[in-house]
Amino acid sequence: MLGCATNSTHAMADSRQEAWQSAVPLVLASGVAKSFNGVPALKNGCLELHAGSVHALCGGNGAGKSTFLNVLMGILQRDAGSIRVRGGEVNFSSPNDALHARISIITQELSPIPGMSVAENIFLGREPRRLRVIVDYPRLFEQAGKLLERLRFEIDPRAPMHRLSLAQTQLVEIAKAFSHQSEIIIMDEPTSAIGENETEVLFDAIRSVSSQGAGIIYVSHRLSEIFTIADRYTVFRDGGFIETGKLADIDRRHLVCQIVGRQVNAGARVAAKTGGETVLSVKNLGRRGEFEDISLDVKRGEILGIYGLIGSGRSEFLNCVFGITKPDAGSAALLDKPIPKGNPGKTIRRGISLITEDRKATGLVLSSSVAFNTTLAALPNLSFASYIDRSKDRQLMKRMIERMHVKLATPEMNVSELSGGNQQKVVLAKCMATNPVCLLCDEPTRGIDEGAKQEVYAFLADFVAKGGAVIVVSSEAPEVLDISDRIAIFKKGRLAVVIDGHLASQEELLHLAS
């Protein structure tokens, strides 16, 4: 359990002031609780953050991390518990209050103003001015330049924001948070959109500010990152505090168990009996500027992994097979019958489903209910002359929600009210509702937590065990290696080689792909 009480602050001698300050945690939260409409989202949030520390806050979706951070930032008001910042009890009523207390947050949602320069974005609302109203551009660019240099981000402060890559945009957001000279910085999945090189740059920046005395709360689903950058960890599960400690004292497996709440088997999928009938067969498929001359087969009971770097054409290939785009050359066939080109509706009816990489952008209709989303793709099977058979519709919806174990109050609730992991389950339910024999998965575990990842893997294994075929596109080499029977490696829009998934290593994969 966390130590909660700090003693009287008045009796401190001036000479001991400094020593005392380092002993008082930057943030000391205990018993923080928050309910929505009577449903508790956070029951017992505890966290102790010290100056100079990078503290990993771990937990699955629905563990209460976001609620806790929102309470800390003053976006939500807590129902119970105590939060002390630098020893003093606080109750922020808005993020602005938190900023004034030198707490800032970097979220995964980016909010740049595309028409402005990098420097203007960093100092938005706090621009150096002349005569109070005229922006002092030379000083603005100078300050931004110094900041970026200190963080070692290689970005031109004068560059217009819309020219930047997604990774660079993320770095600018991070620079913005540092520019507030915050002592307490919350990072919520800061690496979700950036590559490995930028991650290294970011980690250097984190080390630099934490060595200057800032405390960082670091949230990430990528465990390897946590072990690289953080020194302490706290685990939440089901809205409650589970454990805290030093990362040096534990291993990855222990952390996963604490997050998931049970023992997990690392990978080790039983190799399915391959050599069954060919389900999906792609011949010489090509689309100008994206990929060319790709031929692949997937058999019953098989998971085919597709691995490649960004720009290798892996996602474009999947979209084209599914019919989002039309190929210039070649063809695809399901169970020996050609798949119509450029028509996702017909492709679905033939028995192929696509699980997209971004559930919010392309997976779900967030403004509608869970029930609406679950059967959306299956409606042609549930209707006669476009008239929907309501009882069939309800039955299928209930069956799918039960099968995927979606946790919800009522199927009529808005899908946007569900947690990320549950939303992902609705995406799977929607795909399964059309009764597919072949699943195309584009980064099926991006941005979801360890527990939910395990569930997705189990789901895919179960699907192929029942005679289905799966193609998984992933940029994470360990994931591809763990789940694939065979791995197709894409390189610059071409199929470089297909290898046996059980024999390959991570280095080999990377070597073949680059």
Place this chain on the structure above:
Amino acid sequence: MNQTRHRVIDALADYGIVIAFFMLCALLSIVSEAFLSWGNWVNILRQTSINGILAIGMTYVVLTKGIDLSVGSILAFSGLVTGSLVTGSAPHGVLIGISAGLSVGLLLGAVNGLLVARLSVAPFVVTLGMLSVARGMTFIYNDGMPIANLSKDFRFIGQGMIGEVPAPVIILAITFLIFWFILKYTTFGRYVYAVGGNERSAKTSGINTRLIIFAVYVISGLLSALAGLILAARTTSALPQAGVAYELDAIAAVVIGGTSLSGGVGTLSGTLVGALIIGVINNGLDLMGVSSYYQQVIKGMIIVAAVLLDVSRKKQN
């Protein structure tokens, strides 16, 4: 306790517009004795029928995140085309006249739909262009002259009574029922919500999103034409300047009825209540002797207030 309070608030939010409508009626019945009379209600409903029909089509369009500014112009052009075929001097049958007018609406709606769905031009721009083009064609069609003396059979759809109820009200009721059914019980209706809620998700769900978008503009065009025929029949002559600025009242009815301009959320019953509120306000202000200049000011404020209510409600959630 807390639970029930939330339920009450939710119910108020869901039926807030209906409650507002009844409160408005109660207020007006106190202010004016004539308000509650049968004759006055027949009047309100008759006046609401045109805007109501336009607003039904508009709801479909707005649900897909679009907007149709051309309804008033299409209304006038269709009215004139039908009028030219059913004037006393022309020997064509009423059915031919009506089909010709409706076809005009269908066609112009299809042009809107094609430009929006196939060529991805912004709906605002496409229908703003059509607003001008169709209005211009209306003036060209008969040299800017009205077509008077429409045949008695045709005038029935605007002036006739079925029992105690005016024919336009019956037409509105039937139109409403048909399109309410389509929106609620057919795959097309669901797809309209899906396309407006998230077009890319709709596409990966196998929905032909272009076809859906095309179809809603065709529906809006068709219903504009229907409204145009009723208006011509009611005023006994087809006027080229008919329906100017009608798109504003139609959009207002949709918005007051709770349909989100960002697509994917809304109901047709809300739109109907929205249209009735506008009708009652117009009528009430008339009865109270408020000048039409002030009426515009008041109506504008009510539209903004209705949306404000909606926004604050969503914030609460």
